[in-house]
Amino acid sequence: MSDQKGFTTTILHSDRLLKPEFGALHQPVHTAVTWGYDDVRGLVDVFQNKAKGYAYSRQGNPTVTALEVKVTQMEQGMATVAFSTGMAAITATLSSLMKAGDHIIASAFMFGNTRNVMQTFIDLGLEISFADPTDVNNFKDLLQENTRLVFVETVANPATQIADLDGIGKFCEENNLVYVVDNTMTSPYLFRPKKVKASLVINSLTKYIGGHGNALGGSVTDTGLFNWVTFPNIAPVLREQIKPALLGITQIRKRGLRDGGGTLSPEAAHSISVGSETIALRLERACNNATALSEFLNAHPLVSKVYYPGLIDHPQHDRASELFRNYGGLMSFALNDRVDTFAFLNELKLVIKSSNLGDTRTLAIPVAHTIFFELGAARRAEMGIPDSMIRLSVGIEDIEDLIADFQHALEVSMP
Template identity: 35%
Template sequence: MRFTTRLLHDSFAPDKATGAVTQPLYQSTAFYQETAEDMEKVFAGRKPGFVYTRVGNPTIASFEMRIRALEGGVGAVACASGMAAVSQAVLNVVSQGDEIVASGGLYGGTSSIFRDLAEFGITVRYAKGDAPADFEELITERTRLIYVETIGNPKLNVVDIKALAELAHSHEIPLFVDNTVTTPYLCRPLALGADVVIHSTSKSLNGNGNSVGGIVVSGGRFKWNPVRFPKFHDFQFGPMSFSVRLRMRMVTDYGGCMAPFNAYLTGIGLDTLALRLDRACTNALELARFLQAQGLAVNYPGLADSPWHETAAKQFGNHFGTLLTVRLGTKEKAYRFINALNYALNVSNIGDARTLVVHPASTIFAHASEEEKQYAGVTDDLVRISTGLEDIEDLLEDFGQALAKLVE
């Protein structure tokens, strides 16, 4: 099956009980079992079923199966938000004294939680470049994982996932990849050698900006040696080790589960993922070329002069994502530009049906250190753009008139 056919039909079929072709919403806190013996078996994992939505829910389970199939993983666990997915996936592995090696251009929310990990005695070291050698020089005996994004947000840097996976495995550590910006339509990190994939489902997977969520998908190939990874001492379940521990010890115990209604809404949005990204990625490339033609400093992996163009083309095919950034010269001009736009909305989100703009330095990086801003390519004059589904002619006219007002 090709992508959209797999999206609509693999691990997804009409509801057996009712024949509903859309996954029914089971907005229930708990679930009945006929006998006490049945309840015991479900709790013990000896019988399939549902008992409590924090542990599992049919609507959420359906959504998890669909994302697992799209990413080519063995297990998927839905979470309350993208940040819940990031934090719970990472804390499923690391403990006090452990270290993480991460890409320098991470999303502000991720760099914020990584800063907070210091309170737990966990150190995060940031690579100064995107080459495997930049990561390898930071790996020590205490390193327990490498963490990157398919496309950095808002730096828009692109790492070679296959090369980093080989590096990680040569040091017997896993590679975690945040695939939020590209989604499995543009990139399947597990197929390139990554071990764990993370999404904020609030973004392109949902596509309508109507629900918050996250999901973690395990590839099932990494060997969680309990000597090196003590948290897995009691979770030796072969390919399912990571997902089982994540669900039982992190999501269930800490309570960061996805809401059934959010899984339902995101599942509906998921149906049109490929169609939406085709349009939005095309709009992003056209808008990037337009802004560059105006003499502006534009960052977009799809532009031939991008330092990440070759790697992006190799990993993502004919699409380069829906994010681009532009520098306007000063913070005051950046604000005036944002305020002058009519169709592009001043919203701190990405992956929506509508085109969105934001000033990263004063929003998603408002509490970041100067060093973190430098790593992420965040400057006071930078504007991030997330292209939507509007007619490109209207977008070009809108951005053109906003630029014209800067010189009035």
């Protein structure tokens, strides 16, 4: 019998590998803030990275560790650090690894909050260049002597552009650059960035991994592919204490989590861990619903454009088909000029007007007026975001009910 188990089987039995107390099937919720040692030398060894253990929950907790192990297995990585949110994971990763004067190449289509935090780092002395990630040549043109890191998302939110993930991975490998891929929109069930040579994988655990809209969380996973010995920004004290393969992820844990303080609570870790067990079931249903809904909207006369990689006319449809297990639950569409966007949304009865993604329920939000409002009209135009764009996070409802809800709202909105 093979030791290699399937995706869901591995997740379901992950906690048992850590042998929870009393044969529990899930790692219990450990609410302790600190741990005591009978022999102080044991505490010293934990502080000096000579032994595994727990000293203070800001940088480690058994319940959070169990989730980190599970995410590492999902991403087929080497190690994971969990954070209180996905944005905390992004901020901690960049602040831990970059120094003033370093250069980053990043996607021009990044999620609004990620773009905002990039601007904060620019204000603090980092150089960051933004380019269309759908063609690796756009990134090659921006390579500098001080380039250290490349940051992209698998699927852009909200216009669903698919980055040239494989091409960018080869570019990073050739130039010894840290390749950071935000896998939130696809999740490790639909795509594993390790196969395109990603160095670090970001996930907002709030979204598809947790999946129920009841817990915030984020993570960064080291795939084990990058040679951290060659990275100039590793702290000398870590080079003396830590195995070479663990230098990057340890610096993120020490500087980003311990010092940054974006700690995931054990209660949230437990909720996300249990929610993750059904990710394959939820995503298969959500993807099927999104495909059917995109086809319905694409054929409707009041819809001017649908943004969904599963549609044949999507610019990166072939790339998405090659890379991903399915096309995801994220989609957007634009209404034509004759329809009042707010009035249309208010006619939706089943679909919830909300800002989250990856929930079991279908959520809709007017993009230009909310999550991308702060970027301004000019920047939204550069990103291909019209004022009438509506982003959907498609859930697991019965598809007949979803289509009926949209059909009703569109009929009422007829001029």
